[in-house]
Amino acid sequence: MKTHLLVPCLAVALTASLATPRQSHAQDNPTGDPVVQRIYDEGMHHSQASHFAQTLMDSIGPRLTGSAANRAANSWLLGIYKSWGVEAKNEQYGTWRDWTRGKSTLELVSPRYRVLEATMYAWSATTPAGGVTADVVIIPAASQIGDSVGFARWLQSVRGKLVLIGEPQVTCRPDSDIRAWADSATYQHAVWQRDSAAQDWRARFAAAHISNRALPALLVRAGVAGVLSNSWSRGWGVDKIQSARVADVPSFDVSCEDYSLLARLASNGQGPRVHAIADATLAPTESPVFNTIAQITGSEKPNEYVMLSAHLDSWDSGSGATDNGTGTITMLEAMRILKTEYPHPKRTILVGHWSGEEEGDIGSSAFAADHPEILKGLQALFNQDNGTGEIDSVQTNGFVNAASSIARWMSRMPADMTRNISVMLPGVAHDESTDSDAFDCRDAPGFFLTSSDWSYTDYTWHTNRDTYDKINFDNVKRNATLIALFAYEASEDPTFVSRTRRVPPISSRTNQPMRAPECSVPPRSWAGATRP
Numbered sequence: 048m049k050t051h052l053l054v055p056c057l058a059v060a061l062t063a064s065l066a067t068p069r070q071s072h073a074q075d076n077p078t079g080d081p082v083v084q085r086i087y088d089e090g091m092h093h094s095q096a097s098h099f100a101q102t103l104m105d106s107i108g109p110r111l112t113g114s115a116a117n118r119a120a121n122s123w124l125l126g127i128y129k130s131w132g133v134e135a136k137n138e139q140y141g142t143w144r145d146w147t148r149g150k151s152t153l154e155l156v157s158p159r160y161r162v163l164e165a166t167m168y169a170w171s172a173t174t175p176a177g178g179v180t181a182d183v184v185i186i187p188a189a190s191q192i193g194d195s196v197g198f199a200r201w202l203q204s205v206r207g208k209l210v211l212i213g214e215p216q217v218t219c220r221p222d223s224d225i226r227a228w229a230d231s232a233t234y235q236h237a238v239w240q241r242d243s244a245a246q247d248w249r250a251r252f253a254a255a256h257i258s259n260r261a262l263p264a265l266l267v268r269a270g271v272a273g274v275l276s277n278s279w280s281r282g283w284g285v286d287k288i289q290s291a292r293v294a295d296v297p298s299f300d301v302s303c304e305d306y307s308l309l310a311r312l313a314s315n316g317q318g319p320r321v322h323a324i325a326d327a328t329l330a331p332t333e334s335p336v337f338n339t340i341a342q343i344t345g346s347e348k349p350n351e352y353v354m355l356s357a358h359l360d361s362w363d364s365g366s367g368a369t370d371n372g373t374g375t376i377t378m379l380e381a382m383r384i385l386k387t388e389y390p391h392p393k394r395t396i397l398v399g400h401w402s403g404e405e406e407g408d409i410g411s412s413a414f415a416a417d418h419p420e421i422l423k424g425l426q427a428l429f430n431q432d433n434g435t436g437e438i439d440s441v442q443t444n445g446f447v448n449a450a451s452s453i454a455r456w457m458s459r460m461p462a463d464m465t466r467n468i469s470v471m472l473p474g475v476a477h478d479e480s481t482d483s484d485a486f487d488c489r490d491a492p493g494f495f496l497t498s499s500d501w502s503y504t505d506y507t508w509h510t511n512r513d514t515y516d517k518i519n520f521d522n523v524k525r526n527a528t529l530i531a532l533f534a535y536e537a538s539e540d541p542t543f544v545s546r547t548r549r550v551p552p553i554s555s556r557t558n559q560p561m562r563a564p565e566c567s568v569p570p571r572s573w574a575g576a577t578r579p
């Protein structure tokens with residue numbers, strides 16, 4: 048995930064920042080509620096978040112949907128919940144095809160030797176055993192292509208070659224760095240160079256009369272040995288590395304620096320040749336894929352639910368640490384705190400650890416579709432999915448009465464917990480590109496808890512640098528405690544959160560009423576899914 052839609056709404060800072068340094072205990076427990084105090088103490092002083100995270104990110108590792116690691120993470124969670132005496136199950140929602148990463152290397156062998164920094168995309172095809180050695184070519188300049196006929200002629204020359212299909216960067220130096228060091232004229236020149244290069248790249252496609260999306264399939268038909276690309280994430284050493292755009296030939300993300308090197312060598316006629324090895328195993332058939340669901344059953348209103356939500360699956364070039372290992376650990380730790388200090392909730396407290404989020408919120412959508420009784424009884428769902436930062440806002444998604452419930456719950460928490468949190472009032476129903484959408488689209492109150500960025504957007508989201516070390520455990524500990532307190536207050540509140548939605552405001556972009564997220568029919572199999 049995530050996308051954020053900035054809409055005109057009133058951000059209400061419910062609590063002011065504390066003027067004094069953070070206190071080590073809840074000295075301002077406003078109602079004197081002993082359960083609040085115990086939840087705070089357990090979460091803030093006995094956190095197990097780093098222990099859980101180290102096992103999940105380092106030992107189990109990234110959790111590509113349907114992979115053995117995804118299933119290992121399901122089993123690991125199940126074992127933990129059972130060891131706490133929390134009812135839990137792995138609920139199958141469909142089947143998926145297991146792709147297991149093997150060895151992959153890319154070496155420049157001519158005009159000089161260099162080991163290139165490259166990662167095979169998830170679900171890439173493989174090379175023959177021992178790999179392939181092939182010339183590297185780039186889509187020619189628009190002036191060389193001329194027109195679609197010229198492009199078709201060039202296509203006839205690419206058989207057996209590795210083709211650079213993405214835009215090379217003029218520099219892999221982040222914009223912020225250039226801005227910090229350059230004078231105004233130098234900075235403006237750098238911006239002009241970057242914009243000109245982007246324009247030059249787009250002109251190649253315009254001359255050829257093809258779209259960027261259509262290119263890989265044309266290359267496969269032309270018999271290429273593989274495709275190389277780069278999705279630079281605008282920071283030092285970071286690429287966004289997701290799934291292969293083409294299933295039939297090997298495909299690699301090459302780091303910004305090495306991709307640009309190959310592009311310069313190819314553009315200048317210096318004959319780059321590369322030895323590529325791509326080894327992976329694609330299971331011949333589909334296997335079951337699961338959401339892990341756990342619950343502490345309500346003692347007074349067992350058919351009403353407070354739900355914690357975060358996806359368990361991830362992309363696999365890092366460890367899936369901030370997307371969404373931190374959300375997973377936050378919800379797991381919140382459940383631990385609740386089981387320890389609030390074992391007999393009034394309403395049932397549920398947690399959903401979803402799979403298939405990265406392929407389009409599939410696990411959560413399937414759960415929402417399969418459990419109308421839970422949607423009907425849902426008091427609130429709290430979803431977290433944007434990294435390791437401290438939670439700083441609650442998206443109420445146009446549920447007009449939700450903000451008063453949230454304000455009431457927050458007013459009963461130590462101010463230390465709620466400092467700097469804004470509630471988007473009344474908010475608007477909009478697509479967050481994460482699991483809470485599956486509930487919001489069905490008019491069940493799913494709230495997205497937004498974390499401060501902590502360089503998530505540029506450095507860790509879907510990148511090769513999304514690893515354990517990027518997690519800030521002071522924040523995760525605080526977030527887990529906050530969510531345990533939200534669950535407690537939502538469970539105890541005599542008022543049931545109403546479903547009333549606001550009349551959608553008019554979008555300044557389209558001049559039409561803003562559209563709520565639409566419920567999609569979740570694909571229940573790899574074969575039934577439209578590949579991303």
Ligand SMILES: [Zn+2]
Pocket residue numbers: 048049358370371404432
């Ligand atoms: Zn995510």
